Amino acid sequence: MGLPGAGKTTVLQGAIAGFGEWKVLNYGDLMFEIAKGRGLVSHRDDMRKLPSKEQQKVQKEASEKLEKAKGKVILDTHCSIHSLTGYMPGLPFEQLGKLPVDYLVFISAPARDILGRRQRDTTRKRDMVTIEEVEQDILVNTAYLCAYSAFSGAMASIIMNADGKLDDAVSKLKEIIKKVGEE
Amino acid sequence: MGLPGAGKTTVLQGAIAGFGEWKVLNYGDLMFEIAKGRGLVSHRDDMRKLPSKEQQKVQKEASEKLEKAKGKVILDTHCSIHSLTGYMPGLPFEQLGKLPVDYLVFISAPARDILGRRQRDTTRKRDMVTIEEVEQDILVNTAYLCAYSAFSGAMASIIMNADGKLDDAVSKLKEIIKKVGEE
């Protein structure tokens, strides 16, 4: 899991190199395919603008697909999805309870780094943000992470992907993947 | 939901103007009526000084009344109630699980603004506080908010009611009420 601008995908791509037996499933892709298939959205970033009940239905359908996934799976997702009116939990207990999760990993970064990355990212339609909003995003996502961990009993890891420290973040995630694979 | 000094009631009163079909129920009023009826307290702010088991009994009775409420309801309550010895959860899972909640809205404000408002408020019996205590209140209430959201699957919104920005806070809450009403 990770915030927009935390570098989740980059860290994950770096870390899974060499772990051929692991399959990465992207919750957002799954949800987008389902929503696009129904004609609800055409652009990925419009997902956040869907009515929340619509989002929740799509999320539920995606998690039903996930339950059937076999083997060693890394789920690429979010602690929460920040839409225009608030945070939607990424793994509400009803759905988390059906997934056999060993580790909950949250890729984060210092608020200042995340803000800078969001401001430089012109490829995705993103709303304007302030440093206070990024700090709130980090706090809220950490709180969700701990709630998921307390509920499921799974370990909660926070990996900091600070500017210029990508290698450290990648090797920390590698270590976790290796550990879970061995247990 | 909101902290003392966040301006919850003011924001709510501003936002519901024009939403005639919505009914506002105040958890604290309900609890105070029940406790007063039993001769446990005479002043509203003494509620926080009740033994915690007594508070929890009163809270449970209030939530039983709420379960029977019909139509579009806004529940005016707290993430947690800060009594002399700690925080009592405002919506423990046992009770939250019985209420069909769509949105959890937390009215907050910068710690400095909340501190100033608490210091100027002489109409309610309030304990002395420091900026560190207000910061802790905000953190704790945000963590409760996310736990409630993860448990119920409901969206979590944080509306900042900074000094001089009441109109912004009101229009954000209006937008949520409108959205929930339409869904």
Add this chain to the structure above:
Amino acid sequence: MGLPGAGKTTVLQGAIAGFGEWKVLNYGDLMFEIAKGRGLVSHRDDMRKLPSKEQQKVQKEASEKLEKAKGKVILDTHCSIHSLTGYMPGLPFEQLGKLPVDYLVFISAPARDILGRRQRDTTRKRDMVTIEEVEQDILVNTAYLCAYSAFSGAMASIIMNADGKLDDAVSKLKEIIKKVGEE
């Protein structure tokens, strides 16, 4: 519950003097005895280096012993155990649900004080830490605390044990023990 360096044991020892009817059980001691008995570890601080599934098994066995404890019990434990790859929840819902908890007390301290104490503590094998890591520890443990409270309905108290303020921390914990004993 408390972070390493928060002074949990010192505060607890000070507070229970004079409460002869209370029994203190230490979760870590229980877990260490179980793990040592199985030849998994020889030094207490190596517990954090056990594979997480091994830790969870030992934790479960310890909580089964706790369920059978009678009378007035104070459980000396952690909100979470920070091992090399992440946080393990100290009271996952599955186990917390079996324990009749009235109060959840988290002994904390300003991040700077905790850092100084950890750096001066040479008797325990502790990893190097930075102020940012201590701040994250405090945030994560507060979030777990609130999740436990929301789940169980128990009060959540945060007692600050700042440098030079041990007496204040002790008297706050005394007050809670007295209150719970009377209810």
